[in-house]
Amino acid sequence: MTDTPPSDTPKRRFRLTRRRMILGSGLVGGALVVGYTAMNPMQVGGALLTAGGPDFDPGPFGPYIRIDADGGVAIVNPQQEMGQGIHAALAAMIAEELDADWDTVRVVDARVNFAAYGPQMTAGSHAVAYHWDKLRKTGAAARSMFVDAAALRWQVPRRLITVQNGVVSHPQSNRSASFAELLTDAARHAPPREPVLKRPEEFRLIGTDRVRRKDCGPKSTGRQVYTQDIQRPDMLVAMVAHSPRFGGMLKRFDDRDARRIKGVVDVFAIETGVAVLAQDTLAARRGRDALRIEWDDSAAERRSSPELTAWYRDIAVGRAVIDATSFETRGDIEQPQTGDRFETTIDFPYLAHAPMEPLDCVAQVRGWDVDIWSGSHLATLDQVQAALTARTIPGRVKLHVLPAGGSFGRRGLMSCDYLVECVRIARRTGHRPVKLMWTREDEMTGGYYRPMVHHQASIVLGADGLPSDWRHRIVAQRLIPVGDNPQNSEGVAGSPYFAAANTLDCRIASPELPVSVSFWRSVGHSHTAMAMEHIVDQLARRARRDPAEYRRALYQKAGATGRLRVLEALCTRAGWGKPLEDGWARGMALHDCFGTIVGQVAEVRLDSGRLVVRRVVAVVDCGIAVSPDQVAAQMEGGIGFGLSAALHGAITLKDGVVQEDNFDSYAPVRMDEMPLVETHILPSTRPPTGMGEPGVPPIAPAVANALFALTGTPTRSLPFGRQA
Amino acid sequence: MTHSLFVNGRLHSVDTDGDAPLLWVLRDHLRLTGTKYGCGKAQCGACTVHADGQPVRSCSLSLADAATSRIETIEGAAGPEAEALTAAWVARGVPQCGFCQSGQLMSALALLRANSAPTDADIDAAMSGNLCRCATYNRIRAGIHDAAAALGDRS
Amino acid sequence: MKLRRPRLSCLSIAMILFALIILIVAILLRPLTLPKPEALSAAFAPVVVAPLKPVSAFNAIVDPAARSVALFQEAGRVIRHPRCMNCHPRTDRPTQTDAMRPHMPAVARGPDGAGDPHLRCATCHNDANFTGRDVPGNPQWLLALIEQAWQGRSLGETCRQLFDPARSYITRAELLEHMANDALVGWAWHPGGDRPPAPGTQAQFGALIAAWRETDARWPA
Structure with missing residues (x-):
């Protein structure tokens, strides 16, 4: 993963040829259009975003495949590798169709280049689904070029030529040649118009246990380079003192003591606070500690978490009025609910991402030219933001994407806060590179949280015991400034649990406050799954039915065949209904997000008030599992991440100041709390869907439902055992 | 002030004060960046190194204290x-x-x-x-x- | 993380539009003046040490038993302080902070009170408070024996336990020495960082304990 990116050869204009169209990236989405379409928005975007930069030569096999003279195959990963294993899955797609020798395939990270790779955004667990056809076609096209070369050299029909593990053969004449031997010839051939793809049953690599991560070596020896490890000649280290309250503005500051610290080079105000530049990290930290700052809190958030929770509850019941938007309406919603009503509420706290690598970025601004080293997720957006901040054009921004030491969404902000901050500082260092370091405390108190959320539901069960009238209110801040806040209703909207409802009234209210919020691994599903799945268990108990059987009835009614399949496998694998030892209980939850359906059953016990989760059985339908090993890894990781939040996670405010600032007060699950995880992947021939996030949402409700089975008391707020 | 520090079998001379956390000496002075900063207060363990064979959190060990021990980092982990x-x-x-x-x-x-x-x-x-x-x-x-x-x- | 995934062409157009909007906004908002450095007075938050009443303050109490109990109750303000209680836990896991929540990360006392053989206290705690701020330390960093647990006990129970030979593991002379002179106990008055120290000084505390012993060492009910 530490290889250099593909070479930039200057002085050659990027022209779109048929070769580039096919091997390039299928820039026009699904259809491989041959020729030049002047109005193609991808080309317009590519031209705008790469203008002024060095020209990019994708090479004979396109921007994703580089084959060295010795036959070594390097596959370019255009996505952010932050632990989710995407580099292996994407490389396997190409290697499968190329029939390259997987064991020797290398993966390199792409530099940002819109013309070559299109928008480079790693979000929404979409990469596997998005690249599925595109990258396989790229691999198949390159393979076809090698077959053409061999057919011509040996004067044999194409169809009698086979390719396996990087060796092209003609079995009848017992001739074979490696990619290296055919390289020059193959490069001269044109890629086919419509490369022929393998059928799923023909896969030799995809779906096997051989598709493993390629970065375990460097990551198991300390050799993997992260942004934190970047050293540039003459580099300075920056730290920024931010307002302790959201919405606070810098009023006055005194830098005399800071400047006396050995190693401190400069101190100045920037838009987000006071920046201290120093020779090394420690001096920057000490310099920042020595600052005296007065903040103007006149526009700042001064409330505490209990006040905010109370306000959210008032909004949900209409005592405090803000505009709400309907996202599901059915039947006569003006009619008041009649009959036996079930009412519940559930409160969710703000959550920090807390990736192991605190936020950092390296930037160098030299006139028009900007170099950035960062674990960027929304790399194309980061490039644009950096250009705007540095007052240059995007083509002059060279963004070197490094693997992030975790992110979980924190590095995937539309506003790219830390990156913009770094570029702002780098504009003022006289061309010296700057490494911006956020401390753990900066990261945890710095906002862009999973929002605080309040769910309120009022449900009437019909004669068949299924919900016939469902009224649902969600209160949550918007994640993006426009629209009806769909990210926080996803998972409730279109729920199969509404299948039997004649009356349906779901609304979301989006209060505005200065606390910044953003995408957090699984986004809205991180709370909607908990709300829906825990409600369903409570409804099942009310209807005196088994939770699995109750779900089955609703899924059948909704025609949710995917969920039914997962449910059946889950019941079998988890031994649903079989007795457990005294004191233990099982809880189940099923959720689909980003196209992937995950069901989990947790085995839970209360050990003198402490919640113990011993084992989680998970069943997943993610279409074709490109890398079963990484699907399992993401299930384990998603469960650990979701469980951390459910057991301990809460960012709380007191007088507007965040109270949790490090891992002692915002405690993730450690090894002693991690349950065993058993992952079962349902066989499928459906195109693959993502796995980075879908493992997260079901764990909290699975545990809550087990706890409910154990104690009969429903969970009304997360984290467990803490009152909101 | 100059300190002698024995890391991965080699003696290094480091010019910084004795209060400096070993972590930053390793990372910023000796360029041994395999040891990571994750929390700065011995909560996460990403900065774990060995001092005389015992695991320690280098973010919370001063250079002066570390200078009396044999330090082993991930780069020198062998055997x-x-x-x-x-x-x-x-x-x-x-x-x-x-x-x-x-x-x-x-x-x-x-x-x-x-x-x-x-x-x-x-x-x-x-x-x-x-x-x-x-x-x-x-x-x-x-x-x-x-x-x-x-x-x-x-x- | 989920971005709506419309057709690609829309995405790119949206992105270009987004960039243009930002550009316009940036230009509109550009003349932002940032504060220049100026002299500010240092606003040090002084370390507030709760005072401890001197022995002489109890001279007015005539009844020796009542005086003894009063002396111990005053000393009890130290004994009951989180700086002391945190290392006298009822379980194998010490507590932390004024809220006395379980120690993070989870650690265990181990056979000698200095940590599990595989995760010693010294993995994180050194001979002194580190950088005065984050991780506290002392050369003798150690947990009290489980028989000497104070958490969850009343002051009176703590006192009875101190003198119960089966549970105290300490003679009266050693007890005075521990309270008045032990360097690890002394850490409670110099805990570093923003941790509030125990009330008074170790000398005052020692004097209270000594005076209490001299008054026959009575304890509250």
């Missing part, structure tokens, strides 16, 4: 236990983002050197100071068992 652990980590596909793994490996290395056949409880105790936000814990535990088994077979 049969280190090799067995690395091999197990790769075979199991332990890392995800990988940022915590230097610290995990240094804690695991100290454990294996002290206890050639650790139980699950021993592993939980030894590793509970090391956080992994990707939650690779189950694979870490399995990896330590694998390494212990491989060492047992060899001897």
